[in-house]
Amino acid sequence: MATHIAPLRKLWALHVLDGNDIHLSLKELYEKLSNGKSGCYWELFEVYKHLRSLGYVVGRHGIPWSVKGQHIKSGTCSLEGSQESNEMLEMEPKDENSVIELFNNMQITDVSPAFNVYLPNSKFRKSSPGDPSFVLYISRCSPPSRVEIEALERKHGAIPFKFCHVENGRVSFFSFAKTELPVLP
């Protein structure tokens, strides 16, 4: 299944084709998203779509970006591009994964990050993506506790992370930053 994300003026349109190049209807697409493991593909898709439509580069955390000539692991996402461009963006020809398979086996947990996010104008290159601008966690039930946040800070070091909450089609991002108020004179 190949996925084309075609910017249509300022709108993103998602055209999904199955293995036989037969165009999937939106209904079929939504059904597939709803049937994902843990039923969480929908939220992942909402967040992914939201950030991509604003021009951010979004990759699945822990999965390397595909590089031409190198073996591509399953689950690799190599979508990139800018909102202004009208060119069709295609997956790597060897890569048969779709947006849905991007989320394959992904589970939303509060402890494993979902995406690496890069700023739209950050001159992103697949061959050397560098550190993401931030790592994104998708929260399912409740806001993270202090203990959970501290564990993540130890894990990610200097790379910031954010939590994303999806409800009613509304995608919100929150940062929980450690601080220390200065001693005043």
Place this chain on the structure above:
Amino acid sequence: MMPRWKGKGLQAKANADPMSKIVSQLQSSLIQFETRGLLSSCSVLVEVDAELADLLNRSCFGRPRITAQEDKQWFQLDMEEAFYLCFSLKCLKVIGEDGSIKSNEELWDYFKSKKLVFPVSYKVYSHLRHKNWVVRSGLQYGVDFVAYRHHPALVHSEYAVLALSEGDNDLNGRLRVWSDVHCTVRLCGSVAKTLLTVIVNSNNQGANSPSCLEHYTVEQRTITRWNPERSREDQTGPKNGTKKGVTRF
């Protein structure tokens, strides 16, 4: 968020008159006049002369009460404020119903009986006051406290503070669900304040006496909403030096 001074020259005025010095003067005067407060429900009432009234106003402790008296003024102190003056600054003594002076332990028990989370809220109050921030009730903003860099007449408060706890004294129910996070962050933003959570860990010391407080540890975190529509510029920013579009994570 940068401090928003209320007028030109007020930052200089604040710098010339540090809060630590004002509080120190208040402390000396209260001791000198052997000031006594009256315990009254959830407040402590103090009767003071003009000099002390001025110091209480400038250091932002208590609220003046309007009375017909001309030579003296009455101030009403919140529990945290009163306990700070008694226990931390050791410059005030409080008298109970029976006319006797209450010990710190008795005051502690009394305030805890009025407010279950008093140990946590007091730890947060005193932590910020020790750093010379002005701390006032945040009730009208749906938070525990608001913190000012100096007197509220000179500067707007920067932080809306929630005193949260973890450990064996987990009584505060705030920010347990996302809707509360949304609500509180939005409200803080609409009044130009950053939400600051101060998380108190009692380290299993319990709350039997005020001496437990020194074993409590405190961690501060800001909770802010990130807007992807507004943060798209590269962090290195354009070379014309403008700060617009610089993304901070």
